[in-house]
Amino acid sequence: MNLSIFQTFEINSSIKMNTNPNTSTGGWRFSDVQVPDMFSGNESGRPSTVATVRVVKKTSALVSTALFILVVATLGLAVALTVIIVKHNNEDGGESSAPEICRTDGCTQAAARVLDNLDRTTPPCDDFYQFACGGFLKTHVIPEDRSNIDMWSIVRDNVQYTCKYLLEDPKTDPKAIAVQKAKDLYASCVNTTRIDKQGHAVAIPLLNELGGWPILGNKSGGNWNESKFDIAEIMKTLRKYNNKVIIDMGVGLDDKNSSYHIVTFDQQDFGMPDRKYYLDTRKTYRDMVEAYIIMARDIAIEFGANPETADKETREFVRFITMTQEETRDTDATYNKMTLKEMKTQFPEPTKNETIQFNWLKFAQLVFGLEGVGIKINDTEPVLIRSMKYYKNILPLLQKYSKRTIANYLVWRIMQNRARNLPKKFLDIIGEYNKVLYGIHTRSANWKRCMGYTILQLGGPVGKLYVQEAFDEGAKKTALDMIDDLRGAFIEILLEEEWMDDTTRQAAREKAEAMGEWIGYAGDILNDTALNDIYDDVKVNRDEYFQNVLGNLQRWGIGGISGLRTVYDKSGWSDPPTTVNAQYSFLLNNIRRKFDKDGNLRDWWGEDIVARFKKETQCIVDQYGDFTIAGTHINGKNTLGENIADNGGLKQAFRAYRHWVESQGKEEPLLPGMNYTHNQLFFISFAQVWCDKETDKSFLSGINTDPHSPAKFRVWGTLQNSEDFANTFQCKRGSFMNPEKKCSVWKK
Structure with a gap:
């Protein structure tokens, strides 16, 4: 042999x-x-x-x-x-x-x-x-x-x-519930006829939940009210959908006691792959930033924004994005343990006269109070700060921008990702950006993108099919x-x-x-029994792709923080x-x-x-x-x-x-x-x-x-x-x- x-x-x-x-x-x-x-x-x-x-x-x-x-x-x-x-x-x-x-x-x-x-x-x-x-x-x-x-x-x-062959196989097994969920999720993603028919209307409830996207004015999904703006509330809702924007608060392992979890604060990325794209003045990078602006603008226009308003307000929040990110590759520099109360001293909260209000404890309590989490937090909660410089600068920096600009940016960050789950015209906009950024000329076949997404969300059931089909012990x-x-x-x-x-x-x-x-x-x-149990909380509707995505995001978002008190x-x-x-x-x-x-x-x-x-x-x-x-x-x-x-x-x-x-x-x-x-x-x-x-x-x-x-x-x-x-x-x-x-x- x-x-x-x-x-x-x-x-x-x-x-x-x-x-x-x-x-x-x-x-x-x-x-x-x-x-x-x-x-x-x-x-x-x-x-x-x-x-x-x-x-x-x-x-x-x-x-x-x-x-x-x-x-x-x-x-x-x-x-x-x-x-x-x-x-x-x-x-x-x-x-x-x-x-x-x-x-x-x-x-x-x-x-x-x-x-x-x-x-x-x-x-x-x-x-x-x-x-x-x-x-x-x-x-x-x-x-x-x-x-x-x-x-x-x-x-x-x-x-x-x-x-692909395995997920498109029409054969079913009533005992393999998790496997059927994977097949249904894949089917909902490749059903472009239904996705195009539903249009961007499927995303409007999400925009409303976030308080509206200011850039849309009085169009559906807009109707933003400045007097009701609360940055902590918006970031809590984003965190519910596994989007950690501006304040990247999550749960990680304590580096010095790696069997236990701890609340972590890290610096968040800002839309493009690296800070250098915003800061490098060479034409290649300027063109890439411009492509990013055009992508954000055109997606807003597809939702009904006025073209001139979309261009102006997109450029404003991209100026906010150009803040300097700090280097965090040194493990020692990323291990800064303190309590939430001490965070307030290290990173002072805005005064009452400042435009954008924020409270560290309130934000933590909002996030850990999400449905499905329900963890009580007080100011003695230990936390790890992964980037001291970032958090010393972020709250003062916010005060230099209007509430509208910050709100536009917060909503844009989740829409940058969710546009990928919308009709073809949105994917084409993203494709133009990728052409400039990476030199990619054509979008991937829809089944490939859907395959990747299905494996990401339901890797266990797909893995079972693959092991049975192809694995050599x-x-x-x-x-x-x-x-x-x-x-x-x-x-x-x-x-x-x-x-x-x-x-x-x-x-x-x-x-x-x-x-x-x-x-x-x-x-x-x-x-199958173990697999079904592991994916019991996954809800999949074969005809509702966008809702499947939101459900998976919530599962990730809640699952990412609910284990704080566990070993x-x-x-x-x-x-x-x-x-x-x-x-x-x-x-x-x-x-x-x-x-x-x-x-x-x-x-x-x-x-x-x-x-x-x-x-x-x-x-x-x-x-x-x-x-x-x-x-x-x-x-x-x-x-x-x-x-x-x-x-x-x-x-x-x-x-x-x-x-x-x-x-x-x-x-x-x-x-x-x-x-x-x-x-x-x-x-x-x-x-x-x-x-x-x-x-x-x-x-x-x-x-x-x-x-x-x-x-x-x-x-x-x-x-x-x-x-x-x-x-x-x-x-x-x-x-x-x-x-x-x-x-x-x-x-x-």
């Missing part, structure tokens, strides 16, 4: 991720994870065509710990060994020597994939990315509805095609075996690092050994089986160096060790900072953690692979039609994971918002620092891929 790792990886390699586990999750309820209030959208980066739960990491850009390397290595090896680890078992149980060439279907297919992506006219030591991915770049075209195409999107497409065991091998390789590296002292080394080892892994899917996912279940799942990714949790055995083996924020490194570590990492900051794309330098500091992980992960994965070969007692047979050793195939496969073709605007978006380096530089930077790579391909010292100066945190 022959098993290609690549074939198993395509099914799922989802390691548990939940960097913002804001609620108590018993079991594996995906809906409890905080996610952007949209689907197939771009609030935190480039638009996606599937509902992978994307997480914006808000931790130190300075370092990633060894555990980060372990997890990334798990993903890297899972793909890097796509053509290397091919198991050969003698079917008849007798003894036989391994063939010189592997000619199984798995080996043949793997060899074909590798060869198709290569550009063998480029010497590997001149530009390994072009060598490994040149064929891919030549033969793949960026789809009109996307800003990029890469290996990940191809795998996700295959998952989506399977899920052998893949799960293979991934777990690799994790064990990688963990062992990492511990070896720890023992060899000279910049670590024995105390820190032992603590890191304990952390590695304590790390949990979540592979594939939760055991209860195939149990967090660290064993729960947060991703559906359809997720194609490998990620990690900061708090469920956090992998950054500032978190201990229990996931609690604690500085377990000595000051001298930290100093040595910083010295080692500066080389990587400088190296990646010299890379440029789309006329812009990479930010070596912002991408430092991921770059360290890539470099250490590759080193660790290669070591683990060589140990695996030693344990087999011989090298694996060669792949057919190829003249590459398995060590060479290891690095080729590593590079081909990152084959990626993007628009320049997509690159700009990634540089501004993504803690990862662009794909090409993940290959260049990592392999330029790898002695294993240079030796494997016999690259001459001083060549592009084997420079004289190499950077390395994990040196062995």
